Amino acid sequence: MNEPGTIFVVDDDASFRTAITRLLRIVGFRVHACASGAELLAGVLPETRGCVLADLHMPGQDGWQLEAELRRAGVTMPVIILTGDGDATLHGPDGGGAGVVLLEKRSGRNELLSAIQRALARDEAERARRTAAGEPARALPARVADHNPLRLAQSGAAADCQDLGHRPGTAAGNDLR
Amino acid sequence: MNLNLVVILWSMAAATALTLALVHGLVWIFDRKYLGSLLLAVFALGVGFLAPTEMGMMNAQGPEEYGQWVRWFHVPLFVSIVGLVLFVRVHFGTGRAWMAWTIIGARVVVVVVNFCVEPNFNWREITTLRQIPFLGEHVSGVGQAVVRSWQWLPTASVLLLSCFVVDASVTLWRKGNRNERRIAAVLGGGISFAVITMVAETQLVVWGVVEMPVMLSPQFLIATIVITFELSRDLLLGRKAQLESLELRRELAHIGRVNLLGQLAPTLAHELNQPLSAILRNAEAADILLGMPGPDVQELRAIMADIHRDDLRASEVIERMRALLRRRTVESRPVTVEALAQDVISLVHADAVARRVTVQNQIPPGLPPVEGDRVQLFQVLLNLLVNGMDALNGVQEDARNITVAARRATNRMVEVAVIDSGAGIPPEAMRRLFSPFFTTKSSGMGLGLSVSRTIVEAHGGRLWAENNALRGATFRFVLPVAGQPMP
Numbered sequence: 001m002n003e004p005g006t007i008f009v010v011d012d013d014a015s016f017r018t019a020i021t022r023l024l025r026i027v028g029f030r031v032h033a034c035a036s037g038a039e040l041l042a043g044v045l046p047e048t049r050g051c052v053l054a055d056l057h058m059p060g061q062d063g064w065q066l067e068a069e070l071r072r073a074g075v076t077m078p079v080i081i082l083t084g085d086g087d088a089t090l091h092g093p094d095g096g097g098a099g100v101v102l103l104e105k106r107s108g109r110n111e112l113l114s115a116i117q118r119a120l121a122r123d124e125a126e127r128a129r130r131t132a133a134g135e136p137a138r139a140l141p142a143r144v145a146d147h148n149p150l151r152l153a154q155s156g157a158a159a160d161c162q163d164l165g166h167r168p169g170t171a172a173g174n175d176l177r
Numbered sequence: 178m179n180l181n182l183v184v185i186l187w188s189m190a191a192a193t194a195l196t197l198a199l200v201h202g203l204v205w206i207f208d209r210k211y212l213g214s215l216l217l218a219v220f221a222l223g224v225g226f227l228a229p230t231e232m233g234m235m236n237a238q239g240p241e242e243y244g245q246w247v248r249w250f251h252v253p254l255f256v257s258i259v260g261l262v263l264f265v266r267v268h269f270g271t272g273r274a275w276m277a278w279t280i281i282g283a284r285v286v287v288v289v290v291n292f293c294v295e296p297n298f299n300w301r302e303i304t305t306l307r308q309i310p311f312l313g314e315h316v317s318g319v320g321q322a323v324v325r326s327w328q329w330l331p332t333a334s335v336l337l338l339s340c341f342v343v344d345a346s347v348t349l350w351r352k353g354n355r356n357e358r359r360i361a362a363v364l365g366g367g368i369s370f371a372v373i374t375m376v377a378e379t380q381l382v383v384w385g386v387v388e389m390p391v392m393l394s395p396q397f398l399i400a401t402i403v404i405t406f407e408l409s410r411d412l413l414l415g416r417k418a419q420l421e422s423l424e425l426r427r428e429l430a431h432i433g434r435v436n437l438l439g440q441l442a443p444t445l446a447h448e449l450n451q452p453l454s455a456i457l458r459n460a461e462a463a464d465i466l467l468g469m470p471g472p473d474v475q476e477l478r479a480i481m482a483d484i485h486r487d488d489l490r491a492s493e494v495i496e497r498m499r500a501l502l503r504r505r506t507v508e509s510r511p512v513t514v515e516a517l518a519q520d521v522i523s524l525v526h527a528d529a530v531a532r533r534v535t536v537q538n539q540i541p542p543g544l545p546p547v548e549g550d551r552v553q554l555f556q557v558l559l560n561l562l563v564n565g566m567d568a569l570n571g572v573q574e575d576a577r578n579i580t581v582a583a584r585r586a587t588n589r590m591v592e593v594a595v596i597d598s599g600a601g602i603p604p605e606a607m608r609r610l611f612s613p614f615f616t617t618k619s620s621g622m623g624l625g626l627s628v629s630r631t632i633v634e635a636h637g638g639r640l641w642a643e644n645n646a647l648r649g650a651t652f653r654f655v656l657p658v659a660g661q662p663m664p
Contacts, residue, residue, distance in 0.1 A: 013451045015487055019458035026465050059530045084450035105454045109461045
């Protein structure tokens with residue numbers, strides 16, 4: 001269970017996708033980039049560990065719809081939706097959105113990284129809770145590796161990201177800003 | 178022929194009338210739009226040749242010569258009457274057609290018969306001339322003569338001419354806007370004066386009631402000058418109004434674009450936000466890389482290249498906005514519809530994505546370019562697309578489609594259609610769709626379609642809307658193909 005989860009970046013804009021993937025890899029995360037929600041859905045299983053970082057506005061399927069699809073497929077990973085509008089509402093059009101964190105696309109690096117840290121931690125905590133409660137063990141790290149042959153994070157950078165603004169005292173308020 | 182006052186005055190009248198004929202003729206040649214100028218030129222031409230024949234009569238040495246001058250007199254008289262009648266028809270717009278054609282028909286008969294008989298239409302025989310004192314001279318007039326029994330025809334025709342002019346003037350006056358009343362009063366008055374004095378004078382002379390030379394050129398010349406004055410005034414005022422309406426249209430088009438851009442602002446913000454966010458993430462990545470021992474120079478180079486590219490992308494968005502916001506002069510150039518549509522579709526792309534609308538460009542390649550101002554035509558198409566997307570708000574997400582199509586409608590026109598799959602236009606909205614300040618949107622000003630129609634019409638085209646057979650509505654406009662004279 002100590003193996004870090006994967007961050008699934010979903011954005012139709014190639015330029016932004018490249019940039020955020022690059023940043024997250026440099027700070028030590030394991031990142032898998034998808035150009036659309038459909039691409040992500042084809043590659044994840046309920047037991048996949050990590051979190052999703054999706055753009056709100058995408059052709060075909062927006063961030064809210066992607067989240068709904070993931071839940072329907074039994075994927076419980078936390079979803080962070082990136083908005084550029086500044087006026088997106090907390091909940092999706094059909095009132096869904098439990099487990100979703102909205103984040104400004106252009107929020108600072110620390111804010112972004114701490115949101116991701118917390119999402120990953122929440123994913124782990126949720127899996128631990130379910131295992132303890134005797135629910136079917138879905139978290140199978142070995143199978144994640146099978147289905148998502150993702151690049152492993154550099155261990156040195158992974159240590160670095162632990163220092164990046166993860167301040168428990170302030171983090172809670174930042175999530176839903 | 179002595180150089181007396183009559184000769185001097187009549188020569189001047191002829192020269193003046195011919196000069197005016199030339200001026201009006203040139204006006205018509207350079208600006209074919211107004212037929213009235215040509216007709217006025219015809220009238221003035223007739224007047225210009227009336228004067229010499231009148232002089233011929235006044236200076237005639239014997240009855241035979243006099244009779245021949247009267248005969249020739251009918252030619253310019255015919256020309257000026259036809260010119261005048263048609264001018265009144267065209268310029269007043271109220272002259273009765275049957276009167277006009279009856280007058281012209283009668284005058285044709287008079288001219289034709291005039292040249293088939295000796296010495297002329299009016300007299301069967303002129304036995305003697307008499308000398309009439311006139312302007313300090315003695316000029317020739319008819320002495321003993323026999324008037325033909327047909328004389329009623331020209332008499333009736335000129336009486337009808339008076340009725341025609343007076344009737345046209347009175348009708349125009351009654352219709353009554355300010356400008357029309359002015360035309361009725363000044364032109365109608367001037368022409369009626371000339372025609373009525375002509376009737377009185379010629380008939381009195383022919384029937385031997387008064388002793389004076391036959392002379393129409395003075396009052397006809399006055400009529401020519403009055404009409405010239407009015408027409409020049411109209412031309413100048415018309416040009417001024419044209420310039421003002423051009424200015425107004427430019428201003429309206431600008432307001433329309435500002436308004437459109439307001440509706441597109443969230444989209445444009447998103448489009449700017451994408452490259453800016455990418456730049457931010459890349460800069461942060463570079464920052465972290467530089468803090469590492471032995472940074473990856475290769476990766477740093479890639480980051481810089483990406484930042485540069487995103488910066489260009491952002492400035493393109495800004496440039497597009499500025500192009501729409503700029504207050505500018507209107508430039509008419511050939512515009513390729515296909516490329517225009519592609520640019521508009523790219524501009525609304527982000528908005529369409531956010532609103533789950535699929536926009537399809539079905540414009541076939543190889544259409545001839547249309548003539549027009551690219552920014553204004555861009556505005557029209559943009560407006561139709563934005564409206565189309567608004568119309569899809571209440572439609573299921575997987576059925577939100579807009580198609581942009583185009584075809585060569587006729588030899589001279591290209592038709593562009595924006596077809597949406599919305600709810601269509603309700604009949605009560607259809608009537609007022611293009612009226613200014615009519616809107617069904619909470620945020621709209623109701624200017625878009627009205628401005629778009631103004632723009633398309635200023636380009637010599639048409640813009641209209643129709644509901645589709647199955648669902649949704651289609652907005653179509655036609656524009657003239659480039660490289661042909663504007664209608």
